Amino acid sequence: MPNPIPHQKKELNQSQQLMIFVLSMSLFGIANIITEIVPEFSFGPVEFSVSYFAFIPLAMVFLFSPLPAALGAPLGEIIFADLLMGDFGGIGELEGFIEFALALYVAGLLVKNPNSRKQIAIASLVGVGIDQMLSTVVDIGKVWVGIEELEAVPGVPESILVLEGISFVNEMVISGVLFGLIPAMWLVPRLHGKIEPLMGFAPREDVSFRSAKEIVGARFLVFSVFFIFVGMISEFMAEMDVNFAVWQPEFIEQFGQQFLWVGVSAAIIVLILAVMGISYLKKSSSSGNPSRKAQ
Amino acid sequence: MNRIRQWLSKINVETIKIELMNTAYGERTTLMAKLDPRVAIIWYLLFAILPWLFWNNTILIGMLVYMVILTALSRISPLILFLLCFGLVTEAGYVIFTALFFGGDLTAAAALLTFTMKLTIISLASIVIFTNMDPERFSDALLRFKVPETFCFGISYGYRMLPILIDEYQNIFNSFRLRGRFPEKKGVLAWRYVYHFCVTAVKAFYPMILNTAKRTRTTVEALEVKGFTYGMHNPEAKELKLSYLKTTKKDVLFLGITGVVLIAIIYTGTLYPIERTIHQL
Amino acid sequence: MIMTPPIIELKQVSFSYPSSGESVLHDVSLSVERGDFLAVIGGNGSGKTTLCKTFNGLIPHYYNGELAGVIRINGEAAQDTNTALLSKTVGYVYQDFESQLVRPRVLDEVRFAPLNYGWQDYKERGDEALDMLGLNDIKDEFIWQLSGGQKHLTALASVLSLQPDVIIVDEPVAQLDPVHAREIYYTLQYLNREHGITIIVIEHHTEFIAEFAQSVLLMDAGTVKWKKPTSEAMRCTTELQDHNILPPPVTRLAEAVDAEASRAPITLEEGTDWFRPWVPATSPRHIRPVPPAASKRAEIASFDGVTQGYKTVEKSFKWIFEDLSLSFYEGERIALVGGNGAGKSSLLKMLTGILRPRKGHITAAGQALHGTSPEKIAELVTYIYQNPEEMFIEDNIRADIEYFLKARKSPETSTYADELCRLFSLEDLQHKDGRLLSGGQQRRASLAIGLGTQPSLLLLDEPTSSLDINSREEVARLLHELKEHVKTVVTATHDMDLVAEWASRVIVLNEGTVEYDGGPRGLFSSHELMRRCSLYPPQIVRLSEKLGIQPSALDIHEFLPFVKGGGPCYESYPSVAFENQR
Known part of the structure; x- marks a missing residue:
């Protein structure tokens, strides 16, 4: 008489997605409150402040189904750190939400095996990179729209580019590497296989949360964001007739056109850092990481 | 140390x-807390978008004055206002400062002023509305949208x-x-x-x-x-x-007043525009 | 009379979670009658909670596992419906009720569920639930500002708002102090009697079961052992003890007096009648008080004129302590008691340096705490959190125990950790994550982690809360053994049994002032004081009070001589003075 009823499902059900969403939201929310409390040290436009603990949402998208985790985290930031703390920026929040959610989602899709530090490192940088590139694009766009005949105001376009470049590098180093990549590499493998039973589901495996289409989509997104970024900056420079020559012409001669690609060079710096980090980790993790076989 | x-x-x-x-x-x-949250959000959106459409300083100044009045009425915590001002001023300050290196002049400051004014109007609008809105009501209004x-x-x-x-x-x-x-x-x-x-x-x-x-x-x-x-x-x-x-009536009244004020500002602005003189290079 | 079908019926139900594959429920058949007040008992891991989750459809609809057999709730097969629909019939109050409350304010919380079902009268339903539990005064409060008892009642009200036929309450006593726990039980009884709601509680405390439940279901290793009427169930003392359940004190006392007793008492009322003939109705006895010794006590910590308070959200200032002065001495086992909000945790936290007094001075081990960092103070004083999970900062117990010594590069780290693991029987668990352990294991681990800092003064916050009887006994035993490792132990607790059996000195805090400072017997003999400070004495103490035994016997062993005809011999509980002389 007893007839076993099959209830096994491959995909996460709605409640489990809700669980991931709520978890990601709560954690990143509280993390944002903490970063608000942490004092800032600023040196002119270069701020030595922790603008966000990127490793938390990154860990969430690496460990769980990326979409609910990617949507939950920026919402947590908006609710906890902005809305409840009386610092809600309205539309500005929406723009941040889209940028960050997209960045996280793509980063999550890039990770195949949460135990692979290499993948975590790359995905972390790509994640923070996309977020920062998009916000740079939006910032420049705002100035472009907000100041009438911007090209006619001497100095400002160059100034905007330089400041955005500094902030980009600054964010990539602090949020991307110090509070993104490094803690994520420490945290994710520790949590993998341990947090899932606490929440009542099986650990993530290669196939569980992503389809081939999504992966292709994610890669496409990475490239398109990069091209938008580069395209926007070059277009901006062309339109504005940006001429850094006014300022120290010898400098330009020495370094040529590359210097103008502020954003691009920033990306390169980060890339170099990533390669260094990965090669270092490859050495340290090559000894005994059984789950690597899964690749 | x-x-x-x-x-x-x-x-x-x-x-x-x-x-x-x-x-x-x-x-x-x-007052703002008592508005229908949907009306409040619509009002906010109005002031989040409009500044981007005008480069006429008179209009922007008008909007800014209107915002400042509302801010004063809403009893916003001085700390929040201070942080806002500080942020806006330093931001613009950096840009102007850096611009000077690239051969900028006072036009840069003038241009930046317009831009900063836009940002200030939008920020004040969001502060006026959202620091006073019960998160519960806000979330219900969003649900309605x-x-x-x-x-x-x-x-x-x-x-x-x-x-x-x-x-x-x-x-x-x-x-x-x-x-x-x-x-x-x-x-x-x-x-x-x-x-x-x-x-x-x-x-x-x-x-x-x-x-x-x-x-x-x-x-x-x-x-x-x-x-x-x-x-x-x-x-x-x-x-x-x-x-x-x-x-409620209060909401209609509020939107009505806002409408009248806006029309007045824009009308005055078009009559007496303060435009930035553009230096041709 | 018409036979109504049982409200819950299980036939040959087996279940296993997908992750483990082990069967948690095994061939369970049972029925619960409408209007019953059922207590589900059984040791840790016997499947009590899993069983109850089959009643409201979480199994199989939420937990995807292997389910076999038939579950009928209110006549309907549970497999054919869904959790949302079943929840209207069966409400569930979690042990971790704090996480069950999802809305900011009380009123929103009680209206939430009926609103989700789209019932037009959701407001009335919510209000009615508040009325039934007398929560109208707090309906506009923020949930996070409520006390534990109020939160539990709110969780219950939010379940009630769906007007269910059955309410399941998972370990109501675990997270509450005894006074609030009784309140919850009275409420459940009222709902059961006046509104005909079937109540199912998962419970370890037989005192409550004996007083409130009508029937008892004993679970063991995923199977149902038996289901009996309470009076019968409570008298199966040997069988209960085999399953790690301690029968009510009066029942054990009666058995100790007369092993052949056929109708042993199970409640205090029954006990009073039962023992009256045994205890000669003499005038109150007074034992010889031990004269306070001339003290040569070494002071280990002191508060001098300490004032502490905080600003509330309403922008007013709330004082916790005003001008508090107190000293702790070496060799003392101090119990810090008092109702919720009496300032127990604040007092302990001030000793760790995490919380700084606004005024006044605190010293620990002869050192002024002012201007000393908590990291430094931690070398003298250890604080063990109420929630052990907040102490698990590493990914295994062993690393947690070693954390402190390792940070100080102590050469004896490993050997000392070995010793602690042995002392707290953690050898087999030391490489596991603390969060994956059972309640009792977590508690042991937290004690070991605390001792890992080699303190002189050990502070414990509610070390026995939310433990089953067996683990509780074990913790109590370990507390006695701590004497060899630390000089003084201070325990903040609601557990009056622990106070009775462990403490050498009791400090009663009430609204920031010390209401009583002395031996446990003195406290338990001052019934009026206890009531005023919302303390609830152990059953044997209450029995002594009812029978006019003064000063009260603190436990069964002390009570026995009265019954056996001899005089009181309370020497086994030395007073503070006696203890300090040694």
Whole structure:
């Protein structure tokens, strides 16, 4: 008489997605409150402040189904750190939400095996990179729209580019590497296989949360964001007739056109850092990481 | 240099916590708080978009004055206003300063002024509306605007959980302190203290994530039991929930006044424009 | 009379979670009658909670596992419906009720569920639930500002708002102090009697079961052992003890007096009648008080004129302590008691340096705490959290125990950790994550982690809360053994049994002032004081009070001599003075 009823499902059900969403939201929310409390040290436009603990949402998208985790985290930031703390920026929040959610989602899709530090490192940088590139694009766009005949105001376009470049590098180093990549590499493998039973589901495996289409989509997104970024900056420079020559012409001669690609060079710096980090980790993790076989 | 050390030992988390709580849970009784949240959001959107469409300084100044009046009426905490001003001024300051290096002149400052004015209008609009809006009402208004249920729930859930999560993090952080060891030397620029603090803050998230995961499981189970997922697919439930949102005379009046003020500003602006003189290069 | 079908019926139900594959429920058949007040008992891991989750459809609809057999709730097969629908019939109050409350304010919380079902009268339903539990005064409060008892009642009200036929309450006593726990039980009884709601509690405390439940279901290793009427169930003392359940004190006392007793008492009322003939109705006896010794006590910690308080959200200032002065001495076992909000935790936290007094001075081990970092103070004083999970900062117990010594690069780290693991029987668990352990294991681990700092003064916050009887006994035993490792132990607790059996000195805090400071017997003999400070004495103490035994016997062993005809011999509980002389 007893007839076993099959209830096994491959995909996460709605409640489990809700669980991931709520978890990601709560954690990143509280993390944002903490970063608000942490004092800032600023040196002119270069701020030595922790603008966000990127490793938390990154860990969430690496460990769980990326979409609910990617949507939950920026919402947590908006609710906890902005809305409840009386610092809600309205539309500005929406723009941040889209940028960050997209960045996280793509980063999550890039990770195949949460135990692979290499993948975590790359995905972390790509994640923070996309977020920062998009916000740079939006910032420049705002100035472009907000100041009438911007090209006619001497100095400002160059100034905007330089400041955005500094902030980009600054964010990539602090949020991307110090509070993104490094803690994520420490945290994710520790949590993998341990947090899932606490929440009542099986650990993530290669196939569980992503389809081939999504992966292709994610890669496409990475490239398109990069091209938008580069395209926007070059277009901006062309339109504005940006001429850094006014300022120290010898400098330009020495370094040529590359210097103008502020954003691009920033990306390169980060890339170099990533390669260094990965090669270092490859050495340290090559000894005994059984789950690597899964690749 | 001893300041960081002092700050670390003197930092009274309780005080910070109460400050946070005051901001989040203090009373919201101003005029804006009594508006229908949907009207408030529409009003906000108006002022978030309009400034981008004008480059006429007269109009922008008019809007700014209107915003300043509303801000004064809304009894916004001086701290928030100070932070806003500080942020805007330094931001513009950096740009102008850097622009001077690239051969900029006062035109840069003038251009920046217009731009900063736009940003100020938008920021003030959001401060006026959102620091006074009950998060619950805000989330219901969003729900009315067809924002997904999960997001709206998230807002009120965050409102509920904030103190618990802060407590939990504080306890874990203290666990680290009570068992850890403070660096003896402070190093150049007290970097050892900063490093110690940062590492602890990050490490504390490991237990925090696991504990929150456990808690979340119960929460979501309870949501299931309370018919939350059921309600999500039930339009009637949504209707019922939002039925209290009603536009009153006050709302109409408020929008009406805003409309009149806007028309007046734009009309005056077009009659007496203050334009930036553009230097041809 | 018409036979109504049982409200819950299980036939040959087996279940296993997908992750483990082990069967948690095994061939369970049972029925619960409408209007019953059922207590589900059984040791840890016997499947009590899993069983109850089959009643409201979480199994199989939420937990995807292997389920076999038939579950009928209110006549309907549970497999054919869903959790949302079943929840209208069966409400569930979690042990971790704090996480169950999802809305910011009380009123929103109680209206939440009926609103989700789209019921037009959701407001009335919510209000009615508040009325039934007398929560109208707090309906506009923020949930996070409520006390534990109020939160539990709110969780119950939010379940009630669906007007269910059955309410399941998972370990109501675990997270509450005894006074609030009784309140919850009275409420459940009222709902059961006046509203005909079937109540199912998962419970370890037989005192409550004996007083409130009508029937008892014993679970063991995923199977149902038996289901009996309470009076019968409570008298199966040997069988209960085999399953780690301690029968009510009066029942054990009666058995100790007369092993052949056929109708042993199970409640205090029955006990009073039962023992009256045994205890000679003499005038109150007074034992010889031990004269306070001339003290040569070494002070280990002191508060001098300490004032502490905080700003509330309403912008007023709330004082916890005003001008508090207190000293702790070496060799003392101090119990810090008092109702919720009496300032127990604040007092302990001030000793760790995490919380600084606004005024006044605190010293520990001869050192002024002012200007000393908590990291430094931690070398003298250890604080053990109420929630052990907040102490698990590493990914295994062993690393947690070693954390402190490792940070100080102590050469004896490993050997000392070995010793602690042995002392707290953690050898087999030391490489596991603390969060994955059972309640009792977590508690042991937290004690070991605390001792890992080699303190002189050990502070414990509610070390026995939310433990089953067996683990509780074990913790109590360990507390006695701590004497060899630390000089003084201070325990903040609601557990009056622990106070009775462990403490050498009791400090009663009430609204920030010390109401009583002395031996446990003195406290338990001052019934009026206890009531004023919302303390609830152990059953044997209450029995002594009822029978006019003065001063009260603190436990069964002390009570026995009265019954056996001899005089009181309370020497086994030395007073503070006696203890300090040694």
